[in-house]
Amino acid sequence: MLDTMTMTKIVGAFCGALLVYLLGGWVGESLYTTGGGHGDHGEQAYLIDTGEEDGHGDSDAAEIQDFASVLTEADAGKGEKVFGKCKACHKLDGSDGTGPHLDGVVDRGIASVAGFAYSDALADKSAEAWTAENLNGFLENPKSWAPGTKMSFAGLKKITDRADLVAYLQTTGN
Template identity: 55%
Template sequence: MFDTMTLTKILGGFAGAFLVFLLGKFVAEELYHANVGGHDGEVVQGYLIDTGSDTGGSEEAAGPAFDEVYATADAGKGERVFNKCKACHKLEKGENSTGPYLYNVVGRPVDTATNYNYSGALEKVVDVWTPEHLQEFLENPAGYAPGTAMGFAGLNKVEDRANVIAYLATFSE
């Protein structure tokens, strides 16, 4: 019933199907991503769907301003929000992980965590991590500092951003 040739044909069929799927994945990546204008292996999106112009200002109309929310921010709630950050960041001074340590980050100059290799994208945008700069960065890291190595999508709610910044401010010298 099953001889060596049948088994070889079945194994060859699976290997061939795997190679076809692997080739399809490679073609799809080349189609939708290109290293255009990038440096240091940075991948820039090659195909972008235009959804219309961004008029701006709609965020402020949708909710309160960051300054108002930050004035009443709750560090206890920020500690719960920080759980999303714990995968890549630590709060102990000098304890880098995938990302730099965040001890004393509020008010600290950008790209100054010891023994951490930064991408250099943040230096082009900001000098010091003020609460306002942190708020903008945490909303959309890739949009705020194009080329940053931080792969986090961001925090959508202004309350979450204010609370986590208030929590980070408690870890200072």
Template identity: 55%
Template structure:
């Protein structure tokens, strides 16, 4: 039933398959690397960066102005435009959605809406949603309150956070 010819055919089939894949790999490498060696081309446009400049772009330089000063000059109508990012999960008409409603949130106790299932992470980090705590939370929700159900990445610009908080404050309860 099993003779040497069957074994030879199986080994030959695997060897032939390996050869086809190896030749295909060499051909693809030859086609896609024609005329260029990686990293040897001269860069088309270079931007000069002064010594010591933070080129990370992580928003840390924006925080040079204290939040209280930015919040004092915040624009509620600009905050309404920022709120469009929040509309997917929050409402301002007094009804809950994926997240709790946000009208009257400024000055409200954390996790105080009856009937909404909060994660315990918010209560562990904040007591009242004052502008300073909202600013801290909105900058990086997951980093500020690990374990929170809010999956939004946050608002990196202090101006956007201040305008949004001013808008939410203007809504009242």
């Protein structure tokens, strides 16, 4: 029969075995990993030159095109759908949200919305305007285009998405 003492021994044995299993996994991981932690990868021992500049070996023909030519074929309707990613922080009705309003942003001065507290990164560019090219660079990677920006959005990787969004923003006047 299973009495209390026998059940306690079984549970204790199971917990002890689990502890040994977890400690063994931890010791094995610390012995056989390079780089010292989770997610770290060792340095690549050698590089094979494939002739590609992006380092991934696959080229995207849309990325090679210049933004102006892609913008001429952009679809503002699709850009309105892409703007759905922006709606959480930006508005088109002239009022500011977490970010400044974006109606009439194309060719408007950078950091020019009165009363909005811009980051120093964008305030330093206030002499420039939000041209289609500047918007393209910012939308591709905000942190790279304006290091120190408060905008936490990672960016739009597809050039067609950026062109569609700029085409849509061109339709939203003051």
